[in-house]
Amino acid sequence: MEMDQNDYEEDSRIDIEEYIDDKTTLVARKVVRFILSSCESQNTIVAKGRLQNAAKEYAHQENCARIPFNTLISEVNNILENIYGYNLVGLPPKLGANVGASQNTGTNNSNPNGNHKDEKSVTKASRFILLNTMRNVPELDDLLLDQSSSLYRSVLLDENYTQENLNSSGTVGNTLGTQQDLVFKGLLTVVICIVVFSKNNILQQELFQYLESYGVPTDGSKIPILNWTIDEFVKTLDRREYVVRTEQNSDVEGNITSYRIGRRTQQAFDLDALVEMMRQVLGLDANQNPLLKEDIKKNIGDAYA
Missing domain, CATH: 1.10.10 (Arc Repressor Mutant, subunit A)
Known part of the structure; x- marks a missing residue:
């Protein structure tokens, strides 16, 4: 045909x-x-x-x-x-x-x-x-946490970070990159929690004081493993839009720097995900999520309106 x-x-x-x-x-x-x-x-x-x-x-x-x-x-x-x-x-x-x-x-x-x-x-x-967009798998998270903790402990000696241990460590892939990423994400989590419980607006001086309580140097020396100063760290958070860094001039106090949640945090953490993250950081039971969610909504309701 x-x-x-x-x-x-x-x-x-x-x-x-x-x-x-x-x-x-x-x-x-x-x-x-x-x-x-x-x-x-x-x-x-x-x-x-x-x-x-x-x-x-x-x-x-x-x-x-x-x-x-x-x-x-x-x-x-x-x-x-x-x-x-x-x-x-x-x-x-x-x-x-x-x-x-x-x-x-x-x-x-x-x-x-x-x-x-x-x-x-x-x-x-x-x-x-x-x-x-991958579904959360608690067992995988636990495995990665155990592995990350093991990598971190492998470069500690008498509670001091040693470059020699790092150079001799050949566990999984690029150990340096893995540990830097671990420290960055840990500090990022801490910063987000601090900003949230500061009603989504905190002065740099107050933020640095909180970070000092976690052992983060704020005197210009390098943060162990991450190898950044505190200024480099917060500027990176601002550049990647996890936080918004705002500077204002004051005739009395000079430059005033403050921080609030950035667009990336809003996109990467919806309200329920933010609640779950902070629940785990605070070590609360899952049945306390409704109360924690209400507290967070009161503190940062403007960011998730």
Whole structure:
């Protein structure tokens, strides 16, 4: 049976569409590698312009026509979520960061099926972060905690950190990177808790006093293992938008620096996830979650309005 002209044209369209889809997928895979290398190694926020430039370069390499940004982001998130357990999330505008934050969040403690942002809000965003969408597995968390604790203890001698022990430690992967990440996340958790219980606004002097009580040096010396000064640490938190660092000039007191929760914290921790994190930090029973949640809402209700 011979094909008529209409059948031939329809098959041609299908082939062309499949070819375009294949090219889009190839470009999206390269963009995913770009995102992972930027966010995972440096934990940075990726600007929309960088994503567009990368996509343009990869499309040129694949001899592919221009891909609409929303199509690219959709394909990128399909790959990220299905293979790596991540979701590329657009940050809300800075001035509107306190509006609707809890609607667009996702963490290890939340349902991975509840992380999908409205497509328009994603494609209109100018800055993006990676969020972990994998379901929380307590047994895995316990295993990682035990491993991290073991790595940390392996470089301690008489309660002092020793570079020699670090250099001789060859346990899992890059030990230095693992331990730095452990210390960073631990201090980040402490800072978030302090800011929350300071009604989402704390002066730098007060924050540093609290951190000193945890053994963090605030005299300009390096924080052990992390190898940053306290100023480098808080500036990193501000740059990565875990906190917002605000400086005001005062004729009487000079520069006044304060901190509040940033857009990244709002995106990475919805209210329930924040409650669970702080419950574990405080060592409270799960049945105390409702009371803890009310306390947190009173302290930072403006951030999760």
